[in-house]
Amino acid sequence: MLIRQATVNDSEAIVYFIRSMLQDLAAINGQAVNPDATVWSNFLTRVVAEIEEPNELYLCAESDGEIVGYLEGSIVQAFELYVPVKSFHVSVVYVLPKNRRLGIATRLIETALQWSGEKGCQEANLNVLVQNEAQYLYEKLGFSVAEYKMKRQISNPN
Numbered sequence: 001m002l003i004r005q006a007t008v009n010d011s012e013a014i015v016y017f018i019r020s021m022l023q024d025l026a027a028i029n030g031q032a033v034n035p036d037a038t039v040w041s042n043f044l045t046r047v048v049a050e051i052e053e054p055n056e057l058y059l060c061a062e063s064d065g066e067i068v069g070y071l072e073g074s075i076v077q078a079f080e081l082y083v084p085v086k087s088f089h090v091s092v093v094y095v096l097p098k099n100r101r102l103g104i105a106t107r108l109i110e111t112a113l114q115w116s117g118e119k120g121c122q123e124a125n126l127n128v129l130v131q132n133e134a135q136y137l138y139e140k141l142g143f144s145v146a147e148y149k150m151k152r153q154i155s156n157p158n
Contacts, residue, residue, distance in 0.1 A: 001062070001063055001102075001103075001104065001107065002061070002062040002063075003062075003107050003108060003111045004059065004060055004062065005057070005058065005060075006058035006060045006070075007051065008048055008051055008052070010051075010058070010060055010067065011044055011047045011048050013060070013067045013070075014047050014058060014060075014070060014072070015040060015043060015044050017067070017070040017092070018043070018070075018092060018094070019033065019040065020094065020096075021092060021094040024094075024097075025129065025132070028129050028131045029129055029131075055074055055075040055076075055119075056073075056074050056075075057071070057073045057074065057088075057112055057115055057116070058070075058071075058072050059072075059111055059112060061095070061099075061104045061107065061108055063099065068095060068096050068098075068099040068104060069093075069094065069095040069096065069099065069104040069105065069108055070092065070093075070094050070095075070108075071090065071092060071093050071094075071105075071108040071109065071112050072090075072091045072092040073088055073089055073090040073091055073092075073116070073124075074088070074089055074091065075089075075116065075119055075121060076088075076089050085122050085123060086119075086120050086122055087121055087123050087124065087125055088113070088116030088121040088124040088125075089124070089125055089126065090109070090112060090124060090125070090126035091126075093105050093108060093109060093126075093134065095108075105137055106137065106140075106141065109137075109138075109141055110141070113141075124143070125143075125146065126138065126143065127149075
């Protein structure tokens with residue numbers, strides 16, 4: 001298993017992974033993935049533009065020359081009214097279903113934490129859906145619940 005920084009040549013695979021992740025999550029949270037090809041083309045353009053930015057991290061996990069896992073994260077600063085804290089936000093962790101439970105997500109996260117520590121980050125954070133079993137992996141890796149996001153439906157009076 002090879003964990004490496006992604007390159008522009010991996011951009012289409014990255015978009016595939018993100019789309020696959022969102023489709024998996026749709027089964028949990030019910031939010032449908034946008035099927036508009038223009039949206040995904042624009043997203044690919046964004047990935048290409050960001051992939052080599054110094055505060056962005058795109059990692060690929062390769063097995064036998066095939067990308068089987070992906071992590072995306074970025075270094076962020078706390079809002080200026082707070083005491084400055086340099087944080088690493090994990091946006092995406094996705095492993096192909098056939099390659100899960102092999103330690104790939106753990107290796108991706110550990111590599112990202114090492115990278116962010118070397119960049120001077122003091123903490124790392126991520127978001128996970130309540131029904132997503134990945135939360136147990138994140139807890140095993142030292143993440144804990146820091147806040148709750150609450151939502152509700154709004155009825156339209158018209």
